[in-house]
Amino acid sequence: MERALYGQDGFYRRGERPAEHFRTSVHASARFAAAFGRLLAEVDAALGRPGRLDLIDVGAGSGRLLTGILAAAEPELAARLAPTAVEIAPRPAGVPDRIAWRADLPGTVNGLVIANEWLDNVPLDVVEQTPDGPRTMLVDPATGAERPGAAPSPEDRDWLELWWPLREPGDRAEIGHPRCSAWASVVGRLDRGVAVAVDYSHTRASRPVYGTLAGYRDGSTVPAVPDGSCDVTAHVALDACTAAGERAGATSTLLTTQRTALRALGLSGTRPPLDLAHRDPRGYLSALCSAGEDAELIDPAGLGGFGWLVQAVGVPLPCSLPG
Numbered sequence: 001m002e003r004a005l006y007g008q009d010g011f012y013r014r015g016e017r018p019a020e021h022f023r024t025s026v027h028a029s030a031r032f033a034a035a036f037g038r039l040l041a042e043v044d045a046a047l048g049r050p051g052r053l054d055l056i057d058v059g060a061g062s063g064r065l066l067t068g069i070l071a072a073a074e075p076e077l078a079a080r081l082a083p084t085a086v087e088i089a090p091r092p093a094g095v096p097d098r099i100a101w102r103a104d105l106p107g108t109v110n111g112l113v114i115a116n117e118w119l120d121n122v123p124l125d126v127v128e129q130t131p132d133g134p135r136t137m138l139v140d141p142a143t144g145a146e147r148p149g150a151a152p153s154p155e156d157r158d159w160l161e162l163w164w165p166l167r168e169p170g171d172r173a174e175i176g177h178p179r180c181s182a183w184a185s186v187v188g189r190l191d192r193g194v195a196v197a198v199d200y201s202h203t204r205a206s207r208p209v210y211g212t213l214a215g216y217r218d219g220s221t222v223p224a225v226p227d228g229s230c231d232v233t234a235h236v237a238l239d240a241c242t243a244a245g246e247r248a249g250a251t252s253t254l255l256t257t258q259r260t261a262l263r264a265l266g267l268s269g270t271r272p273p274l275d276l277a278h279r280d281p282r283g284y285l286s287a288l289c290s291a292g293e294d295a296e297l298i299d300p301a302g303l304g305g306f307g308w309l310v311q312a313v314g315v316p317l318p319c320s321l322p323g
C-alpha cells in the first residue's frame, strides 16, 4: 500500500487528484469549506486573535478546501492567516500564492489543523484469522492474489487485542496503529489549537468482520490491488486515534459524526419556504441549491455518516460543536 500510493510513480506521488477518482466533501460543496471557516473563527477567538493564525490542511489533495476557507474568511482574519497545504503530491496550478505547499507537517502549530480523508490513505496491513492463528496477508500486486504470511508483530498484536480482536477463522482486521501514529504526530505538533480528522470510520463496537479495504479509480470501485493504478483505502478506527491523540497531549476530545458536526455549524438541509419563490425567486433558487448541497454533506448514509474526531490542545473545544 505504501509503495502503491506513495512510492516513486505511486498513485498519489505522481499527482493523481482525488476528485478525479472519488467525491470528497470538499468537492461536493463549497459549503463544507464555509463551515470550517466558522470553526476557524471560533478557534481564532479562543486563541485571542493572534498575529499569526495557522491553518493546516493535511492531505490537501487539490488545495480546494484551503482556497475555499481563505475566500470565505473575514478580511481581518484572512490577513493574519498562514494557510499551509501538507501534501505529498505536487502543487497543482491555480492554488493561490498565499497558500504554502509542503510535503511534511510544520514543527509547531497555533491554530486549526484539518485532515479530511487523509487517515484512510495512511497505509496499513491486513490480518486474517486462520486455524493457525492470525496471519498478515500478502498480496501479489501483479495479480491481486492473496496468501497468508507471517504472524503479526508484537506491536500489531497489541493493537489488535486492544482495538480489533479477531474471533473466527476468516475474520479480518486492518491494523490501524500507523493511523494512530500519524494522528498523534498532528496533535503532538499543536502548541495551542484544534485538530479535526474527518473520515470513513468505525469504532470497536462496529468493526466490519471482513474489513473495509477498497480500491477507487475514475469514479468507480475496483479491487483493492496495490499496483499503483488505483487509490487503496480502508476505513479508520477513529476511537483508537482518539486515544493516540490524548496520549500526544489533547486536552479535550469530541468524537461525533459529520452530520452532527455540520448541523451544529449551521448546515441544515432544510428547504426554503415556498412563499419565498414568489417574493424572491432568485433567493429561493439559491437557498434551494444550498439545501441540496447541505443534504448531501449531512446524509447519514453517505458523507454525513463520516466520523469527526475533534481534539483541542490548550483551548476549549469550539463551543458551537455539541458538547
Ligand SMILES: C[S@@+](CC[C@H](N)C(=O)[O-])C[C@H]1O[C@@H](n2cnc3c(N)ncnc32)[C@H](O)[C@@H]1O
Pocket (backbone or CB within 6 Å): 012, 013, 018, 019, 024, 025, 026, 027, 058, 059, 060, 061, 062, 086, 087, 088, 089, 103, 104, 115, 116, 117, 118, 121, 122
Ligand atoms: C483521499 S485524498 C483527500 C484529499 C482532500 N483532503 C479532499 O478531501 O479532497 C488523500 C490525500 O492525502 C495525501 N497524503 C496521504 N498521506 C500523506 C502524507 N503523509 N503527507 C502528505 N499528504 C499525504 C494524498 O497524496 C492525497 O492527496
